[in-house]
Amino acid sequence: MKLDILAEFDDKKFLSCLLSQFNFFFNRDTTSTKYLIEEFFSQWFLCFVNIKKIKLPDKCGDILLMNYYPTEKYLKKNKRKLVASILDRYGIKSDITIKIVHDVGDIDFTLLLEICALFGDDYKKYIGNIPRTYFYYGEVCGNKFRRFSRDILNVDITFKLDKKTKENVFKIICDSIQCSMNSNRNVASLLFDHFFMLERVNEYYPNYRLTAQTYSSFLEQHSHLSIIDRKIRDGWSYCRVYDEKFVEKIEQPIMIDIKSTDGVNTNDKIKFTPKILTTTDEYDEEGAYMHHCVNSYIKNKNSLIVSIRSGEERVTCEFNIRTKQCLQSRFFTNKEVPERFKNPVDVVSQRIKNYPHIIRFKQEQKPFITCIEH
Secondary structure, eight states, X not given: OHHHHHHHTTOHHHHHHHHHHXXXXXXXXXXXXXXXXXXXXXXXXXXXXXXXXXXXXXXXXXXXXXXHOOHHHHHHHTTTBXXXXXXXXXXXXXXXXXXXHHHHSSBOHHHHHHHHHXXXXXXXXXXXXXXXXXXXXXXXXXXXXXXXOOGGGGSOOOXXXXXXXXXXXXXXXXXXXXXXXXXXXXXXXXXXXXXXXXXXXXXXXXXXXXXXXXXXXXXXHHHHHHHHHHHHHHOEEEEEEEOHHHHHHHXXXXXXXXXXXXXXXXXXXXXXXXXXXXXXXXXXXXXXXHTSOOGGGGGOTTEEEEEEEETTEEEEEEEETTXXXXXXXXXXXXXXXXXXXXXXXXXXXXXXXXXXXOXXXXXXXXXXXXXXXX
């Protein structure tokens, strides 16, 4: 597209037409490509605004118009005021949303739409109390043209949240702003995902509600809900039954000497406890705790998962049942195994390798719905 536009600027008649229309000369020879295109759209924008007699806000009117043009129908209805027209088109026109858009200027409009959708008809009660900085688009995108998802306009989003749930959502949003590593867009997406999942889960688990009031507790509850949702969609709960002697051999505690700073052994020891994962719940808990994907491995008949634990730390190890080889070992969030865990991993690997019999297990399964505790 850029090359096509530049080709037009080589046409003298086209340049002459631009000069007469915009009263501005576009010098193709001395102007950079980027500036030439930006200046063309800027001049076109001013001309369009004048012809349409659109009333722009003090800040970022060009961004709003280029990305969220409300159409003539809404401009006419709202006395040519751009902000009111855009909000009216998307069904969230009110004194408070108009003020928010004017205050923020460079606003993440999709985020504003999503938050209003979460609060439903009560959005006016909550949205004005959310710090304006939450809706700021900022440096997410380097130019004026936004990757705006219009899917939300075509979906009838009615979560039907009760008053308590809306209050919790409000608290979660406000608390998330304090998290420096957090993305405002991510919070809204997680909340949407949460309530879409909750609609499915409530068919089988009707008492499940959003009870979290902080961002961190919401992430924990969201992770738990994701597990339940996945189980419902999978349809089955699994349990592996290994030979008792095999389990006893592998799960013997491992005591490792603590060395001093100069490498000399002390009298202190660290205890490491291997745990063979056997149930769907244990696989799910390990994945949620370690922030990596181990859930589906329970259905791999050649896979054996051992969680080596010490205090609050763990390393998750996968072994091939047929070859008895360690395929991978991962620390929290798939990080490399810390030095203090390498010896225990080697010990467990040797135990499995030296087990004199074929590793066998009986896998039991039952419909997950019957496993839900009401």
